[in-house]
Amino acid sequence: MVEAIPNAIVLVDRERRIRLVNRKAEELFGYAREDLLGATVETLIPTRFREGHPRQVDDFFTRPETRAMGAGRDLFGRRKNGEEVPIEIGLSPIDTAEGLCTLAAIIDITERKRAQERFELVVEASPSAMIMIDAARRIRLVNRRAEEMFGYARAEFLGQPIEMLVPERYRAGHPGHVASFSSRPEARPMGAGRELFGLRKDGSEMPVEIGLTPIDAPDGHYVVASIIDITERRRSEDELRRSNAELEQFAYVASHDLQEPLRMVANYTELLAQRYAGQIDDRADKYIRYASDGARRMQRLVADLLAYSRVGSQGKPLVPVEAEQVLQAVTHALQRLLRESGGLVESDPLPRVSADEGQLHQLLQNLISNAIKFRSEAAPRVRITARPQGQRWLFQVSDNGIGIDMQYAQRVFQMFQRLHELGRYEGSGIGLAIAKRIVERHGGTIWIDSAPGQGSTVSFTLLAARAEGA
Template identity: 30%
Template sequence: MPPAPFRPDEARVLAALQALQVLDTPAEPMLDALARAASIACGTPIALISLVDAERQWFKANVGLDGATETHRDLAFCAHAVLGTEVMVVPDARNDARFAANPLVVGDPGIRFYAGAPLRLKGGETIGTLCVIDRQPRQPDEQQLALLGCLATAVAGALEARVASKQVEAAVREMAWAAMVLEHSADAIISLDADLVVRRWNPAAERLFGYSAAEIIGRSASVLAPAAERAGQQQARNRAVVGQAHTYDAVRLHKDGSELPVSITLVPEFDEQGHVPTATLFVRDTRHHQRALANSAAAAEMMRRHYEHTPLMLHVIDASNRLVMVSNRWLDALGYQRDEVIGRPSLDFLTPASREKAMRQGLPTIRDTGRIDDIELQFVTRDGRVRDVLLSAIADIGPDPQAHLVVAGLQDITERKLQEAARRDSEDLLERTGQVAGVGGWSLDVASGRIRWSSETRRIHGVDAGYQPQLENAIEFYAPESRPLIQAAVQTGMATGAPWDLELQLLRMDGRQIWVRAVGAVEFEDGRPLRLVGALQDITERRLLDQRLTDKRLALARSNDELERFAYVASHDLQEPLRMVTSYGQLLARRHADGLSAEGREFLHYMVDGGQRAQALIRDLLSLARLGSEGRAPVPVALEQVLADVLQPLRLKRQETGAHITHDALPVVTADPVQMRQLLGNLVGNALKFTGARPPLIHLGAQREPGHWRISVQDNGIGIEPKFFGRIFVLFQRLHLRSEHEGTGIGLALCKKIVERHGGNIGVQSAPGEGATFWFTLPDTPPSSEA
């Protein structure tokens, strides 16, 4: 079973998968709902959102494969599906050379059917699949494949949207924090240009020096320094020009002329050419020097890092609406150089619609109230692209209205807008998919009690397109006997977060009663229920089919019971006449053989041999018939003792053939002890029977696997061609003439029935001339019921 090759762009795909930050994260209701929708649409018990990592496939959503979170990539069907762009369909994995020997096919969970739709990101990376799985072979129709592809597109969009949402939220929090620090900092923060002219002045600077922003901005910072320190002030600015940030102690002047001992941290601000047109001073009052000394350097460093790495887009405009200052982030976002924008009207960088909105709404609001919050505008980048932003601004108005400045912060919400559009597209796609698949969606807002139904949900209920369900009467659509079930499921979901998947009876608006599958889950925020979401599907026809199948199974079970009883009685009644024929034939051979001709003795031999073979066949048939009717209740059985009991009567056979039999430490299992002796006796007997020229080497192995023991009987005999593997477990199927190897053709069929009665599986691995390994599994817990 060769593993799937790597994707041609494997490194790029793995980088994109890591960037989604989705691996090993908790389940998410939206993605779980999409996986469940795929299960319902394709009619399979299993649906997975599988992400193919470097060495594994990990399940972000899992419907029907309880307890599984990942498998090795070498075993993954999805590792093959991601190599293409269309839905990969495997109708029967046993007939596909890629998967016929796959442990997931030959063992648990017994995959037969698989269909996987690739999950492709916008950049073209195929990170995994939305796949559906069944334990029975099947062939999906074109509509189901189209639905699976649509749902895979929705899953990929949802995965990318969740990343964009997190990035936007983080940027918003960072911007709000930066603005808060600047506004409420206990340290004075002052920005100076190359000529030591003050350009920015925060509230802490006003409190420290006594000057308002309007009084000081635009004036030389030398007004703050005593004459003796002005030379040092210029030297510090010169150090900033060559990019040297440093902290020093100094004396500065209050507005009233008093001296202030301060600690100053000077941080250069670089432009695109690497020059330092401005520098920022973080000034701390050190009159309480001993108390503040320990914290000053750390605070200054924190502010410096924040200033350098802030995500804010900032610009400042003057009274004529021309740009006088922009941040590096502003320039990066819009693709301009600083000398291209300074002095130009800020309105030049807006779309025509946003320019009109700013002139009609934004600028008048700032002039009247001094600020504006979260006005949505569209800026145009240098290469013509449009960026959506939220703009908030504060007007800094001094004594001269013509000299006032407006400081604006811009939050780029382009990705959020794209995410909202993608979400709307996804909702539209889900609505259309639901209509095609016959699956309706619904949601309930816990706070408001508002219920939303999709058009398909309204169709299932038999109401018109404008019908709006109310929380008070929505339960009345369920039949009286179903109401307690759905109410209990919702209450449990609200309390514990457990989803529900129920089959209930629904009363349509026209009075007709139908069966529906009701699936739902509760979404939480900060530990409180926020929203209930779910899906509804009309399963009336399926329930009718299930009932017909149940009736047919019961009839078949009764027929099998009657047939089993008939086989038992018939086989039992045949024993006596066959015993008489064989016994008298043997007596005749012993007492009168000399009086018979050679031909008579030959006929007599055939008669006795035929009778004995018929008796053996009847004994085996009786054993097969008694499995269900006379089987004992399971008890702890030591397989080591069972093996010893089996080998005792085979002692002569082992000596004749020179057989060497070894075994691992065999476990104690819960089973029928008589049937365990039959099982091991048949398998060890076959290993001694089907030998070649070499002395038989037989080894019994035991391996514990999740949920069961795997017991194997390995020999070095003649082997079996793989094409006969399925045939040898069928009743009366023989691969050799009786003259070559004796037997009735019932032994392996008996083994298969014993193993299945105990809730296990049986199989064989072999090749002609290379021996055979027969294996079977037994649960390590008692079976729930007898077959």
């Protein structure tokens, strides 16, 4: 029966003499069975540990009970050729005809040690702070980056509760978060949707991102936290946000203040054209016409720039909005354009979404107007659909127009970008840029699928409206 056990088995008496070994013990230590029987167990122990071993054997026989040997210490066995091997040992008292003996079950953990060393090398080399905690939330492993990030020496981390790195205002709730993770252990980011902060040794805080990975080890369950200090990223984002706000304000003020002088230029060039047409010469008439056309185009550009800047600077809070009602208002506003073009707008029932109603109106109006403007020889047909996609709705506005080559799929959403020569189609080329800005302000994405001569489908996502009481 002992021979069938997959671990090395060594039976030792009170005098520390080996009374029994199995085949696995022969293989592990490199001795023949007859070489071990009757020898002291210290034969299998490295020289540096032999002096204290008799006392440990005596302690076991004083309190004989099944237990792991050397809990918390690294144990090594010594092979016949002098090599050492890392091992784990389980001790059990056994009553035999010759008296009480100790049965040692020995496992070679060389491969596990190698894997652990490789793991620790990877952790140490990581550019992120890496911290491993046990089921009791105690820190068991950290890397150099964690020392640098939090300001503690490695020895100050080990054995301490992870809450030492959590700001005081979050500590009371942290054990609950750990327990929640342990109930569903899977690799995932920590605190999705929440701002996270770490606490340094000097008491200062830093914004962090944390990824959690559960690890099952022979000695228990652990969690490895990969931590990134996002202080610089947050500072850059804040700076970019301020810069964008300033640019939006500048664009709004500039475009608003340009309207009056442009209106004056346009009005007076119109008066020149009306009052002096044909009274000077053909060249003068042409120049006046150029000036008048240029002034009108500039007015349209400034008006469009003002509309673009208003998306960010004058947007209203997002509230539940019935997209179906907004579409009805849009088609009513576009009645004349639809009648003149012979166009038709069809739609499935549209959902309730979280939106700025005025901007949703502008978004749908821009997309439908574009579909009618860039029509083929056939009467324009526009179809609007929506289907759920997680917590969002995916809208699609499809038409039977002239379409575009997909190499221009990004360019059409840029400001003042045209794919056709000036004058062929009205407008400044900012309609889809405004649509993109509106969708992004609503936390969604927008894209186009198209082919020349086969129409286009503009898709965008919006957050679903929350149910009452949610």
